[in-house]
Amino acid sequence: xxxxxxxxxxxxxxxxxxxxxxxxxxxxxxxxxxxxxxxxxxxxxxxxxxxxxxxxxxxxxxxxxxxxxxxxxxxxxxxxxxxxxxxxxxxxxxxxxxxxxxxxxxxxxxxxxxxxxxxxxxxxxxxxxxxxxxxxxxxxxxxxxxxxxxxxxxxxxxxxxxxxxxxxxxxxxxxxxxxxxxxxxxxxxxxxxxxxxxxxxxxxxxxxxxxxxxxxxxxxxxxxxxxxxxxxxxxxxxxxxxxxxxxxxxxxxxxxxxxxxxxxxxxxxxxxxxxxxxxxxxxxxxxxxxxxxxxxxxxxxxxxxxxxxxxxxxxxxxxxxxxxxxxxxxxxxxxxxxxxxxxxxxxxxxxxxxxxxxxxxxxxxxxxxxxxxxxxxxxxxxxxxxxxxxxxxxxxxxxxxxxxxxxxxxxxxxxxxxxxxxxxxxxxxxxxxxxxxxxxxxxxxxxxxxxxxxxxxxxxxxxxxxx
Numbered sequence: 336x337x338x339x340x341x342x343x344x345x346x347x348x349x350x351x352x353x354x355x356x357x358x359x360x361x362x363x364x365x366x367x368x369x370x371x372x373x374x375x376x377x378x379x380x381x382x383x384x385x386x387x388x389x390x391x392x393x394x395x396x397x398x399x400x401x402x403x404x405x406x407x408x409x410x411x412x413x414x415x416x417x418x419x420x421x422x423x424x425x426x427x428x429x430x431x432x433x434x435x436x437x438x439x440x441x442x443x444x445x446x447x448x449x450x451x452x453x454x455x456x457x458x459x460x461x462x463x464x465x466x467x468x469x470x471x472x473x474x475x476x477x478x479x480x481x482x483x484x485x486x487x488x489x490x491x492x493x494x495x496x497x498x499x500x501x502x503x504x505x506x507x508x509x510x511x512x513x514x515x516x517x518x519x520x521x522x523x524x525x526x527x528x529x530x531x532x533x534x535x536x537x538x539x540x541x542x543x544x545x546x547x548x549x550x551x552x553x554x555x556x557x558x559x560x561x562x563x564x565x566x567x568x569x570x571x572x573x574x575x576x577x578x579x580x581x582x583x584x585x586x587x588x589x590x591x592x593x594x595x596x597x598x599x600x601x602x603x604x605x606x607x608x609x610x611x612x613x614x615x616x617x618x619x620x621x622x623x624x625x626x627x628x629x630x631x632x633x634x635x636x637x638x639x640x641x642x643x644x645x646x647x648x649x650x651x652x653x654x655x656x657x658x659x660x661x662x663x664x665x666x667x668x669x670x671x672x673x674x675x676x677x678x679x680x681x682x683x684x685x686x687x688x689x690x691x692x693x694x695x696x697x698x699x700x701x702x703x704x705x706x707x708x709x710x711x712x713x714x715x716x717x718x719x720x721x722x723x724x725x726x727x728x729x730x731x732x733x734x735x736x737x738x739x740x741x742x743x744x745x746x747x748x749x750x751x752x753x754x755x756x757x758x759x760x761x762x763x764x765x766x767x768x769x770x771x772x773x774x775x776x777x778x779x780x781x782x783x784x785x786x787x788x789x790x791x792x793x794x795x796x797x798x799x800x801x802x
Contacts, residue, residue: 339452340440345720345760350777351767354786359759362791364485364752367798368572368629368743373490373500373514375749377507380476385465386416389442390423392747394651395435400426401651411646417462424458434719434757441753446479476749480512483752486802489570492516494523494559495534495541498566505567513800518563518571518626523556524613526595527606535596549585549592553616560620569798571621573614575632576656578664578682583608611667618671621678627798628678631714633659633685655685655716661692668700668708679704679797681740683711690726694733706738706797714745718754723761740797741789759790 337343346352382388390396390410397410400422408414409422430436443449447465451457468474473482480488492498496516504514522534539546542555560568581604583591591605601609621628635656637643642652664682671677677700682693690710697708712718713726730736742758744751763786769775770782795802 340437340444345757345764346767347764348767348771350770351764354763354767354770354782355760358783358786359763359790360756362484362759362787364483364755365487365791365794365798365800365802366485366744366752366755367487367489367570367740367794368491368517368745369488369751370491370745370747371488371749372747373504373516375476376480376488376510376514377500377503378476381472381474382469383466384416384420384469385462386420386423388465388469388748388750389439390416390419392649394649396423397651399430399433399435403429411650420462421455421458424453424461425455428452428454437720437757438751438754441757442750445753445756446474446482446750477510477512479749480752485512485752487513487515487800489515489517491519491572492563492568494518494520494556494563495537497541498563501566513567513802515567515570516563518560518568519573520556520571520617521574523552524573524610526591526601526609529598531595532598546596549588549612552592556617557620560624564624564626569625570627570629571617572629573631574634575610575614575630576634577632577659578614578630578667579607579611580663580666580670581607581611582670583612588612614667615670618678618680619674619676622671622676625799626678627681629681629683629711631683631685631711633657633689634715657686657688659684659686659689661689661696664692665696665699668696672700677708679707679709681709681711683714685715685717687713687717687722687725690729691733694729698734704797706735706740706793709738709740709797710734712740712742712758718745718758720761723758724765727762727765737785737788738793739789740794741791755790759786762786762789 343352346355400410403426405422405426409419427436427439440452443453443461447468449461449464453461472478498516501514501516504510523538525531535546538555542558544551544555544558546552546555588609591601591609594601594605618628633656634653636653637648638654639652642650668677682697684693693710697710700708710726710730713722717726727736727739730739742755744754746754766782766786770777
């Protein structure tokens with residue numbers, strides 16, 4: 336029997352172990368998509384206890400606590416931090432096979448030196464150990480990032496944001512890790528939302544341009560893109576229901592936009608036409624500016640109406656949506672290709688059944704740069720051993736795995752960088768298995784390039800980060 340999560344965790348062959356320890360393990364981390372708060376980095380926050388780090392805002396854990404029958408008082412309610420931690424510790428042993436079990440123990444090992452396992456009985460020991468460690472200056476936010484060997488972080492930022500904290504971080508020579516904004520214009524695209532008109536007013540003010548029609552919206556967006564670029568932004572991100580393609584003429588678009596600007600209802604067809612035009616416009620701007628476009632789709636959000644009313648979005652009530660017409664995504668990319676205006680693009684689906692369609696679509700539009708159109712890493716409900724293995728196997732079967740840009744945290748936690756280690760172990764287990772099975776030669780020069788590339792180097796080259 337193997338020791339629990341020892342140094343050879345997830346590495347079952349000699350080839351896998353060699354690939355991880357010789358190549359992947361030592362590579363730095365670029366976290367090109369996450370949801371951490373740049374203000375907390377600038378202020379170098381220190382956490383009072385492990386609950387603040389682990390359970391504050393982590394809807395992955397909240398879902399599992401609810402699945403274990405934990406009352407909401409101990410999840411998002413007014414229970415004490417110690418009580419919430421106890422409920423999480425009592426839940427964790429039941430999560431056999433769940434990535435949260437591995438992530439939690441990796442974090443306990445790497446940041447706190449705890450090599451046992453967390454449960455209701457060990458909760459007091461772990462609570463005291465972690466809190467004593469967190470009181471030390473070495474466990475401030477900046478030092479956690481340093482410990483994790485991170486060289487660059489891209490946050491997620493609204494077009495109307497002042498980027499105040501990014502500017503302050505850029506001017507702070509005492510912190511060597513780059514923290515860059517990433518453009519997330521969902522509120523400007525979601526014309527069906529009740530707060531669309533109010534957001535247009537906010538965006539108008541930020542851009543200094545009165546938004547009265549689709550043309551003036553585009554001017555305002557270009558204004559804010561230039562501002563973001565001046566703060567180091569070169570990455571965009573979109574949360575889409577799916578990648579749609581329902582084209583409309585300019586007159587029709589202005590009519591649709593006027594409805595949204597007036598706060599009136601828009602039809603489903605109106606919504607799809609507006610969003611198609613919006614995405615075509617921003618994609619062409621990204622191409623002009625040399626930005627990377629990330630497309631996240633396949634999520635049905637806020638399914639529990641009662642809990643959404645109480646807690647709001649991003650609280651653990653989202654699920655996989657199985658409606659994503661691949662033909663429309665292909666048509667969207669084809670419309671950009673017609674004028675040679677496809678930007679570097681990363682496509683993520685929350686539905687693992689979309690792996691093959693993404694793998695075949697991206698092959699239709701590759702050009703000019705190795706892996707210009709990427710299938711993104713296994714995302715959200717898929718970033719576990721099975722999901723990562725299936726995503727990389729599908730990409731290898733249908734595309735060029737050697738150009739893959741690898742892992743990102745997509746997280747709100749400063750301890751989640753261990754997910755890169757988790758990913759790299761799974762990568763090395765997969766590739767090492769092919770080598771052991773005689774499906775790929777024991778060519779260390781080629782394997783070193785592949786493993787170090789997917790772990791770090793491909794990402795730096797793809798985004799053009801100055802590191």
